[in-house]
Amino acid sequence: MTAYFIRRFLLIIPTFLGITILVFTVTRMVPGGPIERMLTEAQMASGDQVSFQSNNQGIAGSTLSESQLNQLKEYYGFDKPVLESYGIWLKNILLLDLGYSTRYGEPVWESIKQRLPISIYYGFMTMLLTYVVCIPLGILKAIKHKTPIDNISSILVFIGYAIPGYVAGIIVITIFAFYLEWFPLSGFTSNNFDELTFFGKIGDIIHHSVLPLIAYMSGGFAVMTFLMKNSLMDNLAADYVRTAMAKGLEFKTAVVKHAFRNSIIPIATNFGENITIFLAGSFLIEKIFNIDGFGLLGYESLVERDYPVVMGILVIGSLLSLIGNILSDITVALVDPRVRFGG
Amino acid sequence: MASQDVLLKVENLTTSFKTDEDQITVLDDISFNLLHGESLGIVGESGCGKSVTALSIMRLLPKPAGQVEKGFITYKGDDILTLTTKQMHTIRGKKIAMIFQEPMTALNPVHRIGKQLGEIYQIHFPDMSEEDSRTAQIDILNKVGIPAPEKRLREYPHQLSGGMRQRVMIAMALSCKPDILIADEPTTALDVTTQNQILNLMRELQREIKMSIIFITHDLGVIAEMCDRVLVMYAGKIVEQASVNELFASPRHPYTKGLLDSIPRLDTPSKSRLEVIEGLVPNLKNIPKGCRFRTRCDFEIEQCGVTDPVVEAISEDSSRTVACIRWKELSK
Structure with a gap:
């Protein structure tokens, strides 16, 4: 019976990886994200009248320069492919670091x-x-x-x-x-x-x-x-x-x-x-x-x-x-x- | 047969079950005696009231549906039916014990054998010490032929075979050396070899403890092997009562004859057709008027549907009875 429970505990690892990969990928694929949210806020703040038709337009017509955008992407890890950034995220999780909230900037x-x-x-x-x-x-x-x-x-x-x-x-x-x-x-x-x-x-x-x-x-x-x-x-x-x-x-x-x-x-x-x-x-x-x-x-x-x-x-x-x-x-x-x- | 030999007297016992719609009489006016040291068989088809008779005696009818309507069950001068619940607890298990049909489910799956067996001593001999109880448990398990009883006491029911479990049930029933053992189809769920071992064991223990046994079964072979006297029941009535020898030699009631004819025998040519009793047991909700067996009886006459056949004593000591209006002409 001990063997059974050891096996059950070991099975947690692949299950956990499956769940997190799935959700991580989904968060990358759906439109919208911290950068878009920031842009919106920046535009609101600057009183810019440019209205958003879509996210892409929003970025194109934003007040931020290309380099600033790239900087932000790098900051949030969006510049890397999904699997690579998942790897980084996972490594941090193993070090018990859940990352920072994009909303409040405080640790998750x-x-x-x-x-x-x-x-x-x-x-x-x-x-x-x-x-x-x-x-x-x-x-x-x-x-x-x-x-x-x-x-x-x-x-x-x-x-x-x-x-x-x-x-x-x-x-x-x-x-x-x-x-x-x-x-x-x-x-x-x-x-x-x-x-x-x-x-x-x-x-x-x-x-x-x-x-x-x-x-x-x-x-x-x-x-x-x-x-x-x-x-x-x-x-x-x-x-x-x-x-x-x-x-x-x-x-x-x-x-x-x-x-x-x-x-x-x-x-x-x-x-x-x-x-x-x-x-x-x-x-x-x-x-x-x-x-x-x-x-x-x-x-x-x-x-x-x-x-x-x-x-x-x-x-x-x-x-x-x-x-x-x-x-x-x-x-x-x-x-x-x-x-x-x-x- | 002197009356002091009677250990348990059942008189005019009528038991009914309530369903949502109506009340069904399952036992209708049953009377019989159980003598000291005898084995009394009760035989009949499924649903004829054999088990309900046993449960009525034990006062273990499923509540609140099952109810004894009238009658007396006299044990050692007391009517069991009028005893208080507390008095009943001192009789059950100690004076009258019971073993059930399904050894697979009759033991509690989550308690060790030792605990379930020890419980009886706890109830009936509260002063008994832990060690004495353990010695007694090992003793009784030895007696019922369970090897390595010390080890078995620590095991759970699912670790035992069906035969072993039935032996444990017998051990539990006999641990207080009861006066009466009611065995409700104790071997039905077991294979033939195990069945034989269990029957031998019960006979041996009966001789040793000198108890009376009420043996409920639908297997006339088991009756022949185990019992001194037999009650034949049909649809809640006792149709015939006789000693085993008389019953097998000269059955009086057409139903008994039918039962005996439907036993496969070694002396008939092989592949010959086995006799059966045509038809089904009547639904207890609408019992035919008159004799209950007449719808399946080969000897039905008009008179059968008019009056209920009375239980007639047909031997001098009235130990042999039959309930059929035509028994005399049919036995010619």
């Missing part, structure tokens, strides 16, 4: 680092609350199958599932922040955050995060709750639970010791993907609540053609999900003794 890592605490906080809370809510709820629903508790919770869970997260966000903001004023309208912390005590800070963050968390999670309950419920119901009807009862075990003990352990196996199959909480974030929800997280960063850098940031997020994101898949395999092997990877 700085932009990412700023968003990390926010995204980790939301990602972790979402993960925690999903497990804490869905697993017990799924168990309850399985045991109380077809009772009012089961039916009502199903309706609620499906309503949440049917409403997109950003719509849920707008609804809760309107009700709880605007009309009732129970929660702040937006942001991650209050303005006076630095003056608060330690517990005050925690309270402040929680106060700010209740509504966004509802928006993030309203749709997420359905899948895991029903996965848990159905999986447990399957196992409650399994022969070995009947065997356990026939041995003289109480129903409750049979559920806890026999059925539950088996029914978390399907949930364990995507446990590893939780590692991507570092990059959690939905652009729409972040926009609504004015949270400066990864969703917004990714979206803005795409719109602004800030390719170093796009690539930086891609590098971290793809590495995390590749590792996450392997983690899931390990978790499954841990909870299910029948699983033996190899061959």
Whole structure:
């Protein structure tokens, strides 16, 4: 089994190269880019009335001279063929240098680092609350199958599932922040955050995060709750639970010791993907609540053609999900003794 | 047959299952006795209520669909059906044990054999020390013929063959030396050689522990080999009850005759046609009026569709019964 996991880890390398080459090439091929963006800004600044019909015309009719343009191209590495500049980029990545944001001129890592605490906080809370809510709820629903508790919770869970997260966000903001004023309208912390005590800070963050968390999670309950419920119901009807009862075990003990352990196996199959909480974030929800997280960063850098940031997020994101898949395999092997990877 | 020899008495047991639309009576007014130390076979086609009889006795009917409607199941003077859940936990596994048809799925795949076996001692002998429990586990595995039991205790069910798993099931069932063992098709899923080994093992252990066995099967060959007495069930009713010798020598009910005729025999010429009982078991949702077997019976007369045949005692000690209005003329 060790050999299997070593092989899985080694496979990360070609997969990672494939993903990054593909996206790197695409960023080179699509029209627009940092230089064009700069030219636009320069023209805006100089009040030049020449309008843009296309990017090429824009360069031709720009205020910059040919040599200045070449200088810029050299600066961004656009003067070299795609593969060569990919090689340079890759070398820098291996040296843990993600490059500089073309938008802010600061290191890409700085932009990412700023968003990390926010995204980790939301990602972790979402993960925690999903497990804490869905697993017990799924168990309850399985045991109380077809009772009012089961039916009502199903309706609620499906309503949440049917409403997109950003719509849920707008609804809760309107009700709880605007009309009732129970929660702040937006942001991650209050303005006076630095003056608060330690517990005050925690309270402040929680106060700010209740509504966004509802928006993030309203749709997420359905899948895991029903996965848990159905999986447990399957196992409650399994022969070995009947065997356990026939041995003289109480129903409750049979559920806890026999059925539950088996029914978390399907949930364990995507446990590893939780590692991507570092990059959690939905652009729409972040926009609504004015949270400066990864969703917004990714979206803005795409719109602004800030390719170093796009690539930086891609590098971290793809590495995390590749590792996450392997983690899931390990978790499954841990909870299910029948699983033996190899061959 | 003195009445004190009766270990388990089932009287007028009626069990039904609720579906979304209606209620289906799966066992209809069943009565029989299980004597001390005897092997009682229950035979019949799939869906005739054999397993439901077993689960009713164990009170393990699938909830909430399965429900005992009426009747008594008396074990040592107590009606099992009126015991509290707590009292029932002290009977299940300790006094009345059960082994199931599918050894492949009857063991929990994620727990080691030792844990699943040790659990029984934990439940029924909570004061037993860890080491005593382990010794007992090794002992019982030895008894059911599992080689290297110390090693097996650390293994998971999927590492064992089907026969081995059924041996583990038997070990689990017998670890408390129960009074009654209910074996629900214990050898159906096994190949013939393994089947034979398991049957021999069960017979040996029965002699040693002096327990009674209720042996549920659709295989009359197994019945002949294992049982003292037989109940023949059809569509939720007991149609005939007899000792094994009587049953094979002189079956009284047309259904029993049909079953016996449909066993392939070594003394008939090869390639000759095997007798079958024509038709299918009636759907329990709409059981034919009168005798339930009449739609497939070669001897049906008008009267069969009018009245339910009563269970008639046809031997002096009333251990032999048959439920057919024409049995007398047919046995001539």
